[in-house]
Amino acid sequence: MLDLMSGFISELRNAGLPVSLTENLDAMEAIKHIPLEDRDAFKYALGATLVKNNAHWRSFETVFEVYFSLRGPEYAIADDADAGDFWREMQEQLQSQDGDSRGAAGGAMDQMTPEEMMAMLMKALMAGDQALMRALARQAVQRFAGMEPGRPVGGTYYLYRTLRNLDLDSMPEKLMEASRDEVGGQLTPLEERLERDEHEHRIEQFKQEIEAEIRRRLVADRGAEAMAKTLRKPLPEDVEFMHASRDEMQGLKKALQPLTRKLAARLARKRKHERRGPLDFRSTVRHSLSYGGVPADPRFKYPRPAKPELMVVADISGSVAAFARFTLMLVYAIQGQFSKVRSYVFIDGIDEVTDFFKGTEDISEAIHKVNTEADVIWVDGHSDYGHAFEVFWEKYGRDVGPKTTVLLLGDARNNYHASQSWVIKEIRQKARHVYWLNPEPRSYWNTGDSIVGEYATHTDGVYECRNMRQLEAFVEKLA
Amino acid sequence: MAPRFESVQSVRDGLRKVNYLADDGIAGVAFLADRLGKPILVEGPAGTGKTQLAKSIADMTGARLIRLQCYEGLDESKALYEWNYKKQLLRIQADRKSDSWSEIHDDIFGPDFLLTRPLLEAITADDPVVLLIDEVDRVEVETEALLLEILSEYQVSIPELGTITAKQIPLVFLTSNNTRELSEALKRRCLFLHVDYPDMHREKEIVLAKVEGVSQNLADQIARIVRSIRQLDLKKAPSVSETLDWARTLVLLGIEHIEAEQAKETLHILLKYQTDIAKAAKELSVDK
Numbered sequence: 001m002l003d004l005m006s007g008f009i010s011e012l013r014n015a016g017l018p019v020s021l022t023e024n025l026d027a028m029e030a031i032k033h034i035p036l037e038d039r040d041a042f043k044y045a046l047g048a049t050l051v052k053n054n055a056h057w058r059s060f061e062t063v064f065e066v067y068f069s070l071r072g073p074e075y076a077i078a079d080d081a082d083a084g085d086f087w088r089e090m091q092e093q094l095q096s097q098d099g100d101s102r103g104a105a106g107g108a109m110d111q112m113t114p115e116e117m118m119a120m121l122m123k124a125l126m127a128g129d130q131a132l133m134r135a136l137a138r139q140a141v142q143r144f145a146g147m148e149p150g151r152p153v154g155g156t157y158y159l160y161r162t163l164r165n166l167d168l169d170s171m172p173e174k175l176m177e178a179s180r181d182e183v184g185g186q187l188t189p190l191e192e193r194l195e196r197d198e199h200e201h202r203i204e205q206f207k208q209e210i211e212a213e214i215r216r217r218l219v220a221d222r223g224a225e226a227m228a229k230t231l232r233k234p235l236p237e238d239v240e241f242m243h244a245s246r247d248e249m250q251g252l253k254k255a256l257q258p259l260t261r262k263l264a265a266r267l268a269r270k271r272k273h274e275r276r277g278p279l280d281f282r283s284t285v286r287h288s289l290s291y292g293g294v295p296a297d298p299r300f301k302y303p304r305p306a307k308p309e310l311m312v313v314a315d316i317s318g319s320v321a322a323f324a325r326f327t328l329m330l331v332y333a334i335q336g337q338f339s340k341v342r343s344y345v346f347i348d349g350i351d352e353v354t355d356f357f358k359g360t361e362d363i364s365e366a367i368h369k370v371n372t373e374a375d376v377i378w379v380d381g382h383s384d385y386g387h388a389f390e391v392f393w394e395k396y397g398r399d400v401g402p403k404t405t406v407l408l409l410g411d412a413r414n415n416y417h418a419s420q421s422w423v424i425k426e427i428r429q430k431a432r433h434v435y436w437l438n439p440e441p442r443s444y445w446n447t448g449d450s451i452v453g454e455y456a457t458h459t460d461g462v463y464e465c466r467n468m469r470q471l472e473a474f475v476e477k478l479a
Numbered sequence: 480m481a482p483r484f485e486s487v488q489s490v491r492d493g494l495r496k497v498n499y500l501a502d503d504g505i506a507g508v509a510f511l512a513d514r515l516g517k518p519i520l521v522e523g524p525a526g527t528g529k530t531q532l533a534k535s536i537a538d539m540t541g542a543r544l545i546r547l548q549c550y551e552g553l554d555e556s557k558a559l560y561e562w563n564y565k566k567q568l569l570r571i572q573a574d575r576k577s578d579s580w581s582e583i584h585d586d587i588f589g590p591d592f593l594l595t596r597p598l599l600e601a602i603t604a605d606d607p608v609v610l611l612i613d614e615v616d617r618v619e620v621e622t623e624a625l626l627l628e629i630l631s632e633y634q635v636s637i638p639e640l641g642t643i644t645a646k647q648i649p650l651v652f653l654t655s656n657n658t659r660e661l662s663e664a665l666k667r668r669c670l671f672l673h674v675d676y677p678d679m680h681r682e683k684e685i686v687l688a689k690v691e692g693v694s695q696n697l698a699d700q701i702a703r704i705v706r707s708i709r710q711l712d713l714k715k716a717p718s719v720s721e722t723l724d725w726a727r728t729l730v731l732l733g734i735e736h737i738e739a740e741q742a743k744e745t746l747h748i749l750l751k752y753q754t755d756i757a758k759a760a761k762e763l764s765v766d767k
Contacts, residue, residue, distance in 0.1 A: 022667055026515065033514040034487075034507075041487050044507040052666040054522060054657075054673040190739040190763055194703045197710065201679075258657060265658045364712060 005031075008067045012050060015059045016235045019050050039068070055255055059235055065212060066219055117143075118167075125171065125202045126178055133202075137209035140166055141217065158214045163207070175199040240466045241323040241439050249322065252468065253364075256326070259472060260333035267337045267476065277301035307339040308432070308478070309403045313392060315410030316376060317347045317383045323439035323465070324409050325367050330475060331407075332357050332366070339403075344396065345370055346388035349378030352396065383413060385455075386420035393423045400430045405478065408436045408459070412445075412452035419451050424458040436462040437474065483513045483540055483650070498688050499528070499535035500681055508672040509536060509650075518630050518651035520615075520666065523674035525656055526718025530613060532674070533652035537609035542650070545604070546611045547597040549618045555625055559635060561594045588639040598629050602645045609650045615665075616655040623662050626653075630668045677719065679706045685719060690726040700737050701726050708749065708759050717749040725749045739763055 005028065012019050027049040034045045043064055051060045117139065124132040141158070144165035179195045239248045283299035291297070312331055314324035328343060335341045335357075342354045351374045356366045378387060400406065406427055428434045436459045438445065438452055445462075446453045456462045465471045484490050491506040501509070509532075512519045521529045537544040547558060567587040595603060601610040612626065629635060633645035653669060655661060677685060683702035686693060693701075701722065709716045717725075725748045734741055743760045750756045 018663075020663075020667055026517070026670075029515055030511050033511060038487070040503045041507045044504045045511055047504075048508045048511060048519075048670040048672060052520075052669075052671045057673065188739060190704075190737070190742065193763060194700075194707055197707045198703065201706075262657070262659050 004067065008063065009050070011063050011067065012060065015063055016238060017051065017056050017059060023050055023052075042068070056235060058251075065215055114165075121166070121206075122171075122174060122178065125175060125199065125206065130205075133206050134209050137206060137213050141210055141213045158218075159211055162210055162214070171203055172196065172199050238467050238469060241326060242320065242466070244322060252326070255468060256329060256333070259468065260330060263330075263472060263475060264334045264337060267334065307337060308405045309340045309401070310338045310342070310405050310407065310478075311396075311400065311431075312341065312343040312407045312409065313350075313388075314343065314345050314408075315347070315383055315385070315388075316345045316371065316374075317381075319413070320409070320411050320439055321371070323437075325371070326468075327407075327409050327437065327465075327471065328370070329364070329367060330471060334475070342396075342399070344392060345374050345376055346385075346392075347376040347378075347381055348384035348387055349376050350388040350391045350395075351375045382415050383410070384417045385410065385412060385414045385451075386418040389423040390420050393426060397426070397430075400427055402430070402432055404431045405433045405435070406431050407478075408434065408455070409439075410436075411438055411440045411450060412436075412455055413449050414451050416449050419454050421454050421458055424455050428458055428460070434459045435474075435478070437465040437471075438462055439465055441466060484510050486510070493539040494535055497535045497538045499531060499539075500677075500685050500688060501532075502677070502681060505532065505672065505674065508670055512650060512670050515670070516633075516648045518653060518669045519672050520653045520655060520661070520669035521672045521674055522655045522657055524676065524716070524718065526720040527674045527676060528719055529654040529674055530611065533609055533611040533654070536650060536652070537611075540607060540609070540650075542607040542609045543604065544609050544611060545597050545601045545649075546613060548613050549615050551617055551619065553618050553622055557596055558598050558622075558625055559596050559629075560599045560637060561596065562588070563592045563594050567592050590640070593637075593640070598626075599635050599643070601649050601651075602629065602633060602635055602643060604649070605646060607647065607649070609652065612651065612653045614656060615653045616658045616661060620662055623665050627664055627668065630665070676709060676716065679703060682706070682719065682722060686722065686726045689723050690730060692730050693726055694735065697729065697735060697737070698726070701729070704737065704742060704763070705749070707763075711758060711762055713750070713755045713758065714752045715750070715755065721749050 009019055009024055009027070027046055030045040030049050031042065034041045036042060046064065047057070047060060051057055117136070120132070121136050124136055140162055144162045176192070176195065176199070179199075239252055241252075244252060277300050280299045280301040284295050284297070287297050287299055288295040310331065312328065314328060316324045324345065331338075331341060331343070341357075342352065343357070344350055344352050353370045353374050356369045356373070378384070408424075424434060436452065436455060440450070442464050444450065452462060463470070463474050465474060484493070487503070487507050487510045490510045491501050494501045494506065494509075508519055511517075521532060523529055534544060536542075570587050570592070571583060593599075597610070601608050615623070615626070630651065633648055634642050636642045653665075676682075679702045682705060683698045686698040686701055687695070690698075705717055705722050705725075725745060728745055728748050729737065729741075732741075732745075742763055746756050746759055750759055
């Protein structure tokens with residue numbers, strides 16, 4: 001157990017979770033009080049002592065699954081069982097499990113035709129029957145995934161194979177029909193909507209069962225450590241903008257909101273506390289009354305430092321679109337911290353998009369509009385920083401003033417067009433600051449058609465902004 | 480000291496008796512907190528029953544609830560203790576002649592002249608208490624340090640008096656709305672519990688338990704609609720307390736079965752932003 005725990009904790013650290021020594025000891029202490037057979041309680045005991053940030057919970061869960069998935073009562077397999085034994089045992093377990101949860105019908109699951117199996121699945125999904133769903137997930141993995149011990153293929157491949165055979169895409173439609181039949185006739189739109197959500201939820205559950213099952217088998221085959229390594233995912237704040245998958249993007253979006261709230265609170269506080277304002281005479285006299293008229297406790301006005309004006313100029317061509325979108329979202333989410341925010345987007349043409357954000361509280365909606373409606377294509381829709389900057393200077397250059405901070409976002413991959421870096425030089429002379437944020441790793445800068453170095457000489461600094469953490473740090477510095 | 484709870488299950492059952500429906504995580508962490516003698520840091524969106532959890536635990540164990548509401552500018556004289564200056568002054572003036580200096584000095588810095596504030600009160604209490612430190616994320620980082628000694632050692636050091644150690648280890652709950660990152664030192668001393676929106680079944684049970692006169696059918700529908708609404712991309716998703724308000728409204732209006740029209744008309748109880756209401760109304764009625 002001790003070995004297992006220390007392996008588990010070092011894996012958590014590898015995944016980026018900050019687990020301190022005392023927390024480790026606490027966890028050890030905690031599991032003494034928990035009956036080990038109770039897998040959920042065990043998990044929560046570890047979670048409560050080791051994970052102190054909700055954003056890290058998912059990473060924790062993955063590692064937990066990998067290390068302890070074979071240790072629940074139902075999956076009790078000896079650690080050193082070799083692969084052959086494992087398959088046989090799995091088989092037996094399936095039989096016995098189904099036996100008690102489903103009676104005779106489940107026991108014969110092995111002999112079912114695919115059609116029968118689909119019918120079973122329908123039934124399970126309709127009734128929301130967890131036990132049956134789990135049994136079916138196992139059966140499906142066994143039947144369709146074609147897993148072989150020792151084969152060096154990732155879990156996603158098996159998942160894909162299983163799902164393709166199950167044809168879950170048509171499932172919502174079928175389920176809808178079944179629900180309609182159940183009530184005998186038409187559902188009101190509201191009911192229909194609710195039913196659909198319910199079904200989606202259940203199908204999602206089923207998919208998770210399948211994933212868990214695949215993972216369980218892989219762990220048994222390869223061992224926890226090797227598996228954990230392949231499953232290791234960056235924490236939300238470490239996900240790179242340029243290579244985020246769709247799921248990770250969703251996670252990022254979710255992480256953005258609490259982050260902006262925190263950031264705004266922190267900035268407001270910083271602004272208030274950083275230094276004292278001039279003496280507040282009125283308040284001082286008022287407070288002196290409690291000392292018999294002696295002004296023993298001088299009061300100061302809250303300082304009101306000028307808020308910076310912000311101009312964001314973002315490249316939204318394919319490669320860096322995600323990054324630009326995020327930065328815009330972040331900036332607008334905390335726009336209260338700036339006296340004015342104006343934003344421009346470009347590919348090879350440039351367009352002002354400030355108006356898209358005006359009068360709407362829904363930032364993602366506005367971003368969507370930016371992506372679809374902004375007029376950013378001049379010739380061929382390949383990034384041309386030079387031309388975009390030139391036009392920017394011509395059209396909006398006079399709006400750049402001594403209070404303005406200009407933010408340039410992009411990877412400076414200019415497709416070998418002219419750089420027109422004199423524009424940046426001009427801007428810098430008029431503006432308070434000019435910063436460049438580059439979502440590429442520093443080692444890629446100035447390679448190929450990237451000319452960030454040429455622009456950099458005219459800015460106040462170029463910052464690498466590959467993930468949320470770096471972006472957050474920069475924005476805090478800015479405001 | 481004897482543990483307060485027998486098992487995780489007993490925590491759950493106990494909480495259920497006082498009308499708080501805990502899930503495995505909540506009950507498990509509460510159980511551990513008692514066994515390990517550690518405070519619980521409860522975090523999660525507003526209106527998911529973080530404060531209520533502390534109240535319910537107090538209710539269930541028959542303990543007194545001592546609450547410290549945190550705010551910006553909270554200091555030790557409000558949280559820990561304060562010397563009762565007026566009383567000290569009176570004491571000095573009362574007999575100027577008799578006592579020698581050292582006697583008075585010893586006297587006016589005694590427990591009689593100490594005003595206990597919530598934290599000290601929780602430590603010195605003889606009867607069982609539950610200490611609730613509410614919205615701990617509102618105090619400044621520096622003030623957080625005030626809490627550290629009490630949270631890890633259950634003691635308070637007063638320079639003039641010495642160290643006061645707890646007679647019994649109280650159950651401590653800290654709640655946070657996560658408006659800022661709490662310091663590592665504080666987090667390390669606590670068990671962490673994230674309370675999220677409940678899943679559909681739990682929410683239905685909560686509605687059934689808390690709202691009088693609601694039928695199974697209606698509660699089920701309410702829980703399902705709320706879940707659908709939470710899946711939308713909203714500024715502020717409806718909290719449990721808002722769900723309960725909504726359920727009460729529907730019961731008052733005598734609605735047994737929610738139609739899209741009625742849902743739309745009462746949405747403003749569930750959602751507090753105009754854009755959110757518009758969005759939800761659109762989603763619920765058009766449905767494509």
